[in-house]
Amino acid sequence: MTSELSPFHIAIPVHNLQECRTFYKDILNCDEGRSSDHWVDFNFFGHQLVIHYKAQSAEDAHTNSVDGKDVPVPHYGVVLPWKVFQDFAKNLSAKGVAFIIEPYIRFEGQVGEQATMFFKDPSGNALEFKAFKDLNQLFAK
Numbered sequence: 001m002t003s004e005l006s007p008f009h010i011a012i013p014v015h016n017l018q019e020c021r022t023f024y025k026d027i028l029n030c031d032e033g034r035s036s037d038h039w040v041d042f043n044f045f046g047h048q049l050v051i052h053y054k055a056q057s058a059e060d061a062h063t064n065s066v067d068g069k070d071v072p073v074p075h076y077g078v079v080l081p082w083k084v085f086q087d088f089a090k091n092l093s094a095k096g097v098a099f100i101i102e103p104y105i106r107f108e109g110q111v112g113e114q115a116t117m118f119f120k121d122p123s124g125n126a127l128e129f130k131a132f133k134d135l136n137q138l139f140a141k
Helices: 017-027 082-094
Strands: 009-014 031-035 039-044 047-053 062-066 069-073 075-079 099-106 114-120 126-132
Touching: 009 017, 017 031, 017 039, 017 047, 069 075, 069 099, 069 114, 069 126, 082 099, 082 114, 082 126
Parallel strands: 009 047, 075 126
Antiparallel strands: 031 039, 039 047, 062 069, 099 114, 114 126
């Protein structure tokens, strides 16, 4: 495995391209890249996120219990530095983002201590942002 982090690419479905374009630009502060009338690229914290139009469907939401909370599956997001996470969470709250799971600390004072939060974009795609007190614990067993 390389020590230099490679950007990932993820493409997700959205049922309202313009509403989600505004969310990723104005709420998450992602820079917009290329686009068409059916998709939009974003710089998602150094990674390539593409939102693709897909008509809304009646798929059931699924959750798994993690740390006593109902975590939505699937979900995606970014591991941020500790201080960046705290500032980002405050910014999202100020912008009125409705959290599925409010920002909180897991495993406080223990090995693997981490901050996490969950919310959805306007098309219902679940996002998790997290931060580790010690980033070396990211892949620990």
